[in-house]
Amino acid sequence: MSRLQTFRDSYLWYSFRRDKVAIASLVVLVLLVLMAVFAPLIAPYNPYDPEMIDIMNSEIPPAWEDGGTTAFLLGTDSQGRDMLSTMIYGMRISILIGIGAVALQAVLGVLIGLFAGYHGGRLDAFFMRAADVQLSFSYLMVAIFLSAILQAVVGVARFGEIAIPFLILVIGFSQWPQYARTVRASVLAERRKEYVEAARVAGFPSHRIILGQIFPNTLSPILVLSTIQVANAVMSEAALSFLGLGMPIDRPSLGSLINSGFEFIFSGAWWITVLPGVLLVILVLSINLLGDFLRDVFNPKLYKG
């Protein structure tokens, strides 16, 4: 009960209640995540079940357009799959990859940032140079290269089977420098404080000081960064899938749906591309707006731009 009380008295809750944009984006985000989690219960059809797909139903426009039917509220794609169901399942994959990738990069980046920042010296110099170099190539470039190479090595068919864990690995690995830098910066500030000195004098081993004492004090920048990084990871996944380097079309994410619809846009079937695109933008936008809000609350000077 006391924890809840602390939260209610906190500055975070106070500013959240006054920020209409933050409330709206949190509501939208929670709704979208619930839709993704309970996709099998919500979606009217199962897009993975070949029994439910009829090629005769292909390219039916959404219900409000001429030729649309209420059986397929948002129309169907080129293979006759219900757009609404496919989009919900696609968003499920996008969110899964986004969160998985961020979890991976957070673990990697936070550990590297903590230990490199605390110990300093050669290890620190090496990792920070590596981070600089990788950032200068941009995470998207690194991710595109990694998946292009892997796809060329294992072949497209095999690639489709391992796409989800692979995308998590690629996106996670290409973005660890963000975390490492942020965490290292706060470790450098914390390291000189008296409580760390006290712990050292008390004879704590260094890994206990790092994980038990310093780590909790780096959490708020990590939280702010994580929201933005989930949005980035979802965007990266969409970009990779759009290029055909991500999710295969029989298990589409939002990006591969946009990709598969692109060729039909010229024949007038705009909904196959536009609707998943709109959903993607709403998802990313609500995460970004929340991230913006958190950044303002926790540390207005944390990032520029």
Added chain:
Amino acid sequence: MIAFMIRRLAQALIVIFIISLIGFAIKQSVGDPVRELTGISVSAEERQEFREKLGLNDPWYVQYGRFLGHTLQGDLGTSFFYKRPATEVILEKAPATLELVFVSSLIIILFSVPLGVFSAIRPDHFFSRLLMGGSIVGVSIPVFLTAIMMVYIFSIKLGWFPSYGRGELVMLGGWGTGLLTVDGWMHILMPSVALSSIMLPLFIRLIRAEMMEVLESEYIKYAWAKGLSSRRVWFVHAFKNTLLPVITVGGVQLGVTIAFTILTETVFQWQGLGFMFMEAVERSDAPLLVAYLMFVGVVMVGVNTIVDLIYGLVNPTIRIAGVK
């Protein structure tokens, strides 16, 4: 300064060395050059002989040494698909991408500077708030989606702009440019606007943040106290010091821009390096892939090194420990 330069150049060399190792590893593991170069009607012995002749049976470090030697001479192998030297293919495709990046940089500079400065000078103005709100929406829309929407609206619905290709080209030496014809500009406009769509909000926010920070500083207060006109304070005193960080970030963003050219060129079928790269991926054209990787890697390392050196020259604090 000299120590800083040497350290920075050494780092650039190490990175290029690592890139070449990666490139070599890809070349070794993707595709079989013997199968690509010979037909089906070649016997196993002849293949073996051919492998020996190409040096494919040598230890890897010998092969790597040969690869490095060829690369340094500008020979990046022969594309399986084009049956021509990969360097030649890249040089032929590079102008398209460079023009695209050039026009979109122009758009970014032309719009981000006035908009960013305005929203820093008048942070509470209605238009500035709109701009800040709009910029976060802009960042949330993927480049390829912007591009697709533009194709749908301006090419398919309204028919104002062509949806693919580069249009009429004029040859200037070996450089096929689309910037000298009206048709070429009609073709380049949509791709470059799409390409700049994600950078523009970032730069507006960056310029705004930098400018606001500068406006808080002591020397600006002094300039006000001296009674200088507001125009002079803003554009001469404050703006000059806003530029430096913006230029550094601009250099770093080059890598991001190159990644986004791949997406933009795919949508508009723009015959540049990004489009060529995606085609090479689909065709498992390993030599061309490796050539692109090496080319982009060297360009990016070069640009970043130069930007860092300039920054070190202008801002001495960065040189001291090499830590930012």
